[in-house]
Amino acid sequence: MTLADVAAASGVSVTTASLVLTGRARELRISEAAERRVRSTAQELGYRRNSALAASPRTGRSQTIGFVSDTVASSGLAGDMVRGAVDAAYQHGFMLFVGESGGDQVIERALVESMRDRRADGIIFAAMHTRAIVVPEGVNDGPAVLLNATAWTRSGAPSVVPDELQAGRSAALVLVEAGHEHGVHLIGAGPGAYDVPPNSIAAVERLLGLRDVFTAAGVEVVSAHRCPKWTPEHGYDATRDLLRHHLPKALVCFNDRLAFGAYQALAEAGLSVPDDVSVIGFDDHPVASWMRPRLTTIALPHHELGAQAVKVLVDMVERRGRDARAPMVHRVPMPVREGGSVAPPRG
DSSP states (O other): OOOOHHHHHHHHHHHHHHHHTTTTTTTTOHHHHHHHHHHHHHHHHHHOOOOOGGGTTSSSOOOOOEEESSTTTSSSHHHHHHHHHHHHEEEEEEEEEEOOOOOOOHHHHHHHHHHHHTTEEEEEEEEEEEEEOOOOOOOOGSSSEEEEEESSSSSOOOEEEOOHHHHHHHHHHHHHHTTTOOEEEEEEEEEETTTTTTOOOHHHHHHHHHHHHHHTTTEEEEEEOOOOOOEEEEEHHHHHHHHOOOOEEEEESEEEEEEEEHHHHHTTTTTOTTTOOEEEEEEOOGGGGGSOOEEEEEEEEHHHHHHHHHHHHHHHHTTSSSSOOOSSSSEEEOOEEEOOOOOOOOO
């Protein structure tokens, strides 16, 4: 069913029908009778308006991108990813339409179907936490990019993810360069690659990166404490348990919220950061800037992740139909955010 069919059945021009169905009847003084007739006819005929996303005759594209997130896009970290995507879409001449699923697979499929139905040129499917996902039906029906996620099973969609392996190396280098050769402990994961929270890509890759540098530098990791959840209370409990058996020189906390809990446990034990114990975290969560001293952390570049996902998707859209190979995994660097929580060991 087309707009021309609605116009003919309503007895008006295609232009008038378009103006009514895009909500501009009042400003252009189209009669109420004509407006009611067009809307009623469109409903009876089952017309679904796609004019706002209609393909350009010149490019064959609608210049729109669908962004489906499993987290409320207005939340802090997810919002940064969306803002990065919006900024990049604008620079490339595209509009971004955002939908939130709350992790509900039924809603995910409905959102993807809706984006495709409205002729979005491509879809970005985003996860708040880096993980392997089951790709919803419809994602692979056209150009698509997985953001902060990889496919659990085979998928034609490339992934844009933070470079967690290099992040682990960077964290270890901060401690090695500060002179820490002994008394290093891990809070959150380890010692083995399988001693991680379920389905956590970040934990595995951070752990591997840490081990690469520590092994090369001859640094022995004295202990590792796997936490089922990376929350302040688990960081607090793991650090208290550690202090019953060891007096650490440095703690590597697998995220900043664990580090926040570790700070509390160290303070209760009368230990100072960084004079007695150096602490480093990951993510550059807002809590890191409120810790005293400010936590040294390896930042998750949420804005850059969103921007890179758009860049990869736009490239796919523009080269559609041409034989071109592109990487299936795009890794975005995670920078070190210097704080005051790491110092050379004393004694």
